[in-house]
Amino acid sequence: MRYLTDRKRAEGKGASHTGTEHHWYMQASGAALAFIIPVFIIALGRAFGRDHAGVVEFFARPHVAILTGLVLFVSMRHFAKGATMMIEDYARGSTRKALIIAVLSLSYLITATGLFALARIAL
């Protein structure tokens, strides 16, 4: 008699080893980015070309600061998971692990730096 169900034995044996959470996160964050990216691109374009005082004044506005922080955070999570997918397709073993750690670190570093800059400008 088998004590494990077929489902239990099959879990974790697929290509991702986890399930569909990763893919679902890409869909959910992608849908969120679809709404905020066009607004952010236009905002960024209008800020680009101003002098220092103008740029600081622009990003100190609450809605611009919130939008920028939101775009930074969501897009960097989306990037980290997307880049992980690419690395998993092309690299194996220790190289794969090292590259994924590097990409995760880079995405968090960019997020932290961007949020620090925003805080300094807006607060």
Next chain:
Amino acid sequence: MAETKRVVRPPVRPLSPHLQIYRPQMTAISSILTRITGNGMIVGAILMVWWLLAAATGPDYFAFVDGLLHGWIGRIILTGSLWAVWYHYLAGLRHLWFDAGRGLEIETAERLGWACVIGSVLLTVLTFFII
């Protein structure tokens, strides 16, 4: 015991035709472009955060970084990043559409690929008019 050593040869398996054999197809090109633009945008993201950090630091450092981004190399990278954003944007929407089980007929998928390529160029030009 006269046992002869048998040499084990790996079986000759057929190889599937790959990139050098296949004619480039719209579906494959539009797919790999999604990955290239998605990962390439990290350059634009680093530049943007550097620019923000410079703005938070002070006028002198800001003038240096802002000057770099307004130089011709900066402009090429930023324009490329803008196109990458729009391409990845449209290709991402196409992905959501595919994931819903729609648009998977070959003709439709190819037309959607062209829509991403042409649409991204149009949106890039349009952005320059809006901002």
